[in-house]
Amino acid sequence: MKKISLFLIFVFLVSCSSRVKKDYVEALILKAENERNALLLRRAYNLAGNDLDLIKKIAIASGRIPDFYTFRKCAEEFGNNRGIADRLAVASMFTGVNFPKKKLVNTLSSISFTGKTAVALLNTKDVTGFNIALNRNKMLKNRYGKEIAYNLWRAGNLVTDKILSDFYKTNPYETVYSLFRLKKKGFAKAEDLLNADLNTKFYGMFVVDSPERLLDENKWQLKVAYIKAVNKKAIAKRFLKDKNPLVKQTAIEYFLKNKGKISKIDLNSLTPAQLEVALPYVKNKKRIVELFKKGGFYAYVTAPYMPEEEEQSVLNSQISYYQKLKFIENIKGRDFAIKKAKELFIQSKSKEVLSYLTEKLEEGILKKEEFIELVKNNQREFISFLIDAGLFHYRPQPQPLSYYLAKLKEAESLKKFTIETDKGKLVCKLFPESAPLTCLNFYNLAEKGYYNGIFFHRVIPGFVAQAGDRAGTGYGGPDYSIRCEYNLLTYNNEGMIGMALAGKDTGGSQFFITHIATPHLNYRYTIFAKVIKGFNSLSKITKFTTIKRVDFE
Incomplete structure (x- = not known):
């Protein structure tokens, strides 16, 4: 009986010790x-052992600490190798801090090799481990293993042509993209990619010997890549009348970058976005006046280039103070425009005027002392401007973990939404399990x-379309900011x-939609959704395309 009592006391003490440890x-x-504090979180992880409840809480917390990428989904991806997986994930996040390189290389035969581990290997300059991973092709057949090649460009001279050549045979897209990042042309052959997918052909345009062989008239992205890759006048001229607005815009940009003549372009046929690209080079003021009188975005774009005799017409219009000041700068010079802007700011407290003055401060035209003198008596407006510009952020106080766990559950109900634009609808699927707080915020x-x-x-053709700024300047947003939620989703x-x-x-509030695969964005910008229907509408979206509404199912 005494032995049983001692045993029960022992069990009780162990149980208490375990609970105290967990509470700690x-x-x-x-x-x-x-x-x-990333170091405190690392200490918590080292003490957590195999307690999956604690590991889950650490994973949730990690997504909101700037020096610590989340590994929330990593353990699940490895299935039975969960213990190895989460430790590797943490190890790769603390690259250079007691990083177990030998253990990592030794366990390559027992687990699937992920892109995140590849990043860790490259960062530690572990050439041996990196080459082992590349040469074990069986490790690269799963979708996470293939992401290792997206990081080839980071390795630079660590990768030999022999390794690259062997890898290219089984992984053409990953290799072509890496060559694109390395700006290495001529390694790949067009004939190897004739039956490749859209993403491979897109980046192949920039590295193959004969890019025209990859062209598909039905794929607007390939036309954009072709114009940029070939960079020749005849090619750009050929696409000036293309039906797709983004292809046409890319062709116009070629002539502007290369100081070509675009006088034969019919300005009335251009979208506001294309006009914005072309207007600085247009000399026909009469045509600019006609476009200005069309109103809307045409007036917004053409205002700075209006002739002096139209001064009253511009100043009495509904366009922004910023555009009016750009017009004044064009016809009367910078000094006069800055003087006018100071007067306007005192009268109106307008953020648009402050935006113009800030621009001149950055250019070194407006003295810092003048700017400080102007804003010191208007601190509320200045702070509000900084918030809108993304230069100052109100951060809500961190909540207990129970709050975030409740948010995870709330986010699970979000499935789909539709962005209705004046160019058509985009039906999108959400990823609340990977980015719950971002989904809820949206x-x-x-x-x-x-x-x-x-x-x-x-909107950058062949890259992204970005929206979410009510000011339309690219600096606007709500009066708060949210933390990044890194996950294993990819661009x-x-x-x-x-x-x-x-x-x-x-x-x-700002978000972007990719036009093509953009793996260099992976693990840097929270992915929270994807377009599943409406790709034709996406191909027509240019700068100034308006969002009518966003509806959730």
């Missing part, structure tokens, strides 16, 4: 999250009508939707 680790996690803004009536302010396809940032943890 949870306290460490909360402290790390509140202070955003949902809340959409439900308030935040996106209704705003336009796409940044390896057209139509992936991610959060635009002005720096780590500065997301708000």
Whole structure:
């Protein structure tokens, strides 16, 4: 009986010790999250052992600490090798800090090799481990293993032509993209890629010997890549009348970059986005006046280039103060425009005027002392401007882990949404399991009508279309910021939707949609959705395309 009692006491003490340890680790996690301290979180991880509940909480906290990428989904991807997986994930995030290179190389035969591990190997300059991974082709057949090649460009001279050649035979897209990043032309042959997919052909245009062989008239992305890759007048001229607005815009940009003549282009046939590209080079003021009188975005774009005799017409119009000041600068010079801007700011407290003055400060035209004198008596307007510009962020206080776990559950109900634009509809699928807080933030803004009536302010053909700024300058957003939620989703396809940032943890309302695979964005910008229907509409979206509404199912 005495032995049984001692045993029960022992079990009780062990149980208490275990509970005390768990409470201590949870306290460490909360402290790390509140202070955003990666080292405290690392200590918590080392103490967590195999407690999956603690590991889950650490994973959630890690996504909101700037020096710590999340590995929330990593363990699940490895299935039975969960113990190895989460430790490798943490090891790769602490590259250079007691990184177990030998253990990593030795376990390559027992686990699938992921792109994140590849990044870690490259960062530690572990040539041996990197080459082992490349040569074990069986490791590269799964979709995460293939991501190793996206990081070839980071290795630079660590990769030999022999390794690259062997890898190219079984992984043409990954190799072609790496060559594109390395600006290495001539390694790949067009004939090898004739039956390749869209992404491979797109990047192949920039590295193969005969890019015209990869051209497909039905794929607008390939036309954009062809114009940029070949960079010849005859090719750009050929696409000046293309039906796709983004192809046409790319052709116009060629002539501007190469100081070509575009006087024969019919300005009335151009979209506002194409006009913005062409207008600085147009000399026919009469045609500019005609476009200005069309109103809307045409007036917005043409205003700075209007002739002096139209001064009253411009100043009395509904365009922004910023555009009016650009017009004044064109006809009366910078000094006069800056003087006028100072007067306008005192009268109106307008953020648009402040934006113009800030631009002149950055250019070194406006003295710092003058700027400080102007804003010191208007601090509220100045802080509001900084928030809109993404230069100052209000951050909500960190909440207990229970709050974030509840948010995870709430986000699970979000499935699909539709972006209705004046060029058509985009039906999109959300990823609440990978980016719950980002999905909830987007949902809340959409439900308030935040996106209704705003336009796409940044569209780079063959890259992304970006929106979400009510000011239309690219600096606007809500009066708060959200933290990044890194996950294992990738920008390896057209139509992936991610959060635009002005720096780590500065997301708000701006988002972008990819035109093509853009793997260099992987693990840097939170992916929270993707387009599943409406790709034809996406191909027509240019700068100034308006979002009518965003509806959730």
